[in-house]
Amino acid sequence: MKNSIGRELPEYIDGYGKVKPFKGAFVNMGIKEKTSVKIESVTPMDNKLLHSIDEALDKIDLKDGMTISFHHHLRNGDYVLNMVIEAMAKRNIKDITIAATSIFPVHAPLVQYIKDGVVTGIYAAYMSGPVADAVSNGLLKKPAVMHTHGGRARLIESGDLHIDIAFIAAPTADGYGNINGLFGKSACGSLGYAIADAEYADKVIAITDNLVPYPASPIEISQMYVDYVVKVDSIGDPAGIVSGTTKITKDPVGLRIAQMCAKAMEASGLVKDGVSFQTGAGGISLAVAAELKEIMKNKNIVGSFAAGGITGYIVDMLKEGLFRNLFDVQCFDLEAVESCATNTKHMRMSASMYGNPHNKGAVVNNLDIMILGATEIDTDFNVNVTTGSDGRIMGGSGGHSDTAAGSKLAIVVTKLIKGRLPIIKDKVTTVTTPGESIDLIVTERGIAVNPKRQDLIEKLKKSNLPVVNIEELKNIAEKMTGKPKPIQLSDEIVAVVEYRDGTVIDVVRKAL
Template sequence: MGVSQMRNSIGREGLDRPYEGPFKNVKTHAFVSPKKDLARKPVFSDNLDEVLDKLDLHDGMTVSFHHHMRNGDHVLPMVMEKLHERGIKNMTVAATSIFPCHSCLVPMFEDETVTKVLASYISGPVGVAISKGKLKEICHMTTHGGRPRSMIEGEVNVDVAFIAAPAVDANGSLTGSEGPASCGVLGYAHADAETAKKVVAITDYTSKTVNRPEISGHLVDYVVKVHSIGDPKGIVSGTTQITKDPVGLKIARDAAKLIEHSGLLENGMSFQTGAGGISLAVANELKKIMKEKKIKGSFASGGITDYLVNLLKEGYFEKLYDVQCFNLDAVESIKVNENHIKMSAHTYANINNPDNIVNKLDVVILGASEIDLDFNVNVTTGSDGIILGGSGGHADTAAGAKLAIIVSKLVNSRISCLVDEVTTVTTPGETVDVLVTERGIAINPKHKELIDKLKEETNLKIMEIHELKKIADFYTGIPEKREKSDQIVAVSEYRDGTILDAIYKV
């Protein structure tokens, strides 16, 4: 099936159940780690080179990293420079996400130290280099749930996992909630620890005991003590502040009213939103309605900000399920609040985990750099084709939630978010339910009952997506189509491993 066919091949029925269209892999199962010797303990060292000497380092190996330190991470550069010095070639880097602080990889593409990258999100110089064809092999852009699925099911085999561990106890157990570089939770590193042939934890803090470790010491082979694993200030993601822009606030109010009249806003509802200013404003508007109607939700989930922490404290939700902390208030909350619960990416979003959290979501609020007339969403590349992000949990949550809402300004800096065809399909349109903009709301035509209900009960400006596109074109004009090269540099993968789209060299 070609890329153009992929874009229209996904089915989703109604708002009353999680997505189970053609990309649903029916081979669901709970995961049991193959590492069963619970008595084993790691070797401790304060010399990274000595540990590397003990590993089976070889050309063509796969090494993995996680991104909980985000743009403050020191571990990936530290390790990769050491491997580069040793002359190892043709490595695959399987990182959960890559940030500007990981620019050391670019020259390693050029001398073929690194020839392949697997990641759920890429920004900064590495994204630019891949887009320009600097990487020898095709980069695979996964989802946050697709990554653990691929490791657990043996599609990706990691030779050595290097885990940035803010705190390690005497048994080698790891936590993100203690130490000077505390990042809150190590949710994305679980699959690496459970499946990699060798696991090396790198830390700058050891203690006799740690509270509620997330990764057991029996999964770890070596612990290396270093001066610093990173700057926790670098973990801050998004604006983490509610927008004050009147246009953004209007979008948020309309989105909240839509949720109120969707039939999903009731006791026990579940909710997820991102860290962007408009997304947080939606949560704030929803809070007002929940307060007025005395509604208490069951859980909020995903990457957690201080705003969601406050909703938990104030009793609007019973629990927070946290796979990564987006700011330092969230890091502090997860240390002390027993209802702020750590989870792995497998628990969060693996499509083949029957108990995954995203499939229990009622409502998710998401952003978009582009959305097209078939409701396909792009958050992977800019309109120029340069890689500037990636799915993360975008496609996972859109598929799992009963109501997936995209909030975006229709026109921003004379650029429309609404296009005829997105540059890259990150999230397939059949899993996207609503687009809320300042000029109107477009609802996926599959949901006729919802459209009729909103028109009858509200004054929201509901229109067809083609009508909304005409408004955008009036303000921006129709941009010229960018010519694509014929060299594929990356592919956008769905949560079950299906290739959604190709990304071409610029």
């Protein structure tokens, strides 16, 4: 069968189940139900504080086939996932499904556990490094499920993803289970991705390297949800939070793209008092924020909020009074961590509050402008940030689809050519975000506007910006690089790409 954007899908996928095809960004809405939660009550005589992960595993009814969850706020500095899987493997536990908010190169030890059958399933919003390679090579027994950040919260709250045990890396915790990410040697800031896990898992084990006297303050995850607290020497390296670039690009091409993007934002009419904004941590994206900063300062504009994974650059805009508040689901650098701990206007939010489409209003719905990246874009404005030019997994949606759907103006900024390959294609290898949610593509050779946004086309033409047809951009790139050869893919499905509402927008097939 085909979904609404024409992607061929099987009706049933072994290891995944029946496929619900994507039908549109807002088709699967309406009244939804949350799942019930099992609660084991605690008496005043019970002790939650344990001395090792093994002691915690002794306390629970550990079985083959369980689903266990982790959060990625320590990003490429996380130690907890590897420690827990090693402890479970020593007990000869098999057939584990890992529901990790994201997986990074630091989690390379998982590859051997995949080969050994200890780990047979993975849910993640993002994967990079050796684990992504292993999944791309078809080593995982079941297809990995790639979801969005908001979609993961929806999965858990609806019961579509049942978590048996949630392991929460806790930079600060007391012995009764109150947690925050703001202090301690492994401080990472907001713990927004772990909140659904804490609230809905059957068992919740906090693992901390900073045990403080009761009560820990402030409380982000409450003692009400935590079964046990384990003290270890280290939960991770906070330097690993900074992965990838968090600096403004100095590349002249990237700066030109940022300047054009800022002019397009201004021409849209959305850059005014009360504007809300989100951008990623890439060099061009931060250059867009720098351009926006100058416009706001010159026109005395004060925005309502900036959101998302927060960087030090966005923190500086808050300090300068350019935004009244920040909404933070994860911190991208240590400046953001410090701000999250010290500034009450820098507010923490859960992944559900951030991007879940099936609640009574996610923050993304109030975004005016969203700046996004892309691995590939096609002439229908569909965007790929899941697989690379070779068809192998190298990322994932994260909040890409959530913010694109919610914002009034979703802009993709990208160079027209990357790695000697054109970014714009007839069809992307993998659809992560549907074209209906993308409004503008800004490249160094011009701006393509989604034809559904005739209002934007008129506004941008009046501003003398270089508005071109997306096919023109594709042709320009192909004249420079030649038309790339199609990727050869097998029939074997190694990952299922879910849209934020749980429908299947695409699958990833094993590259030949």
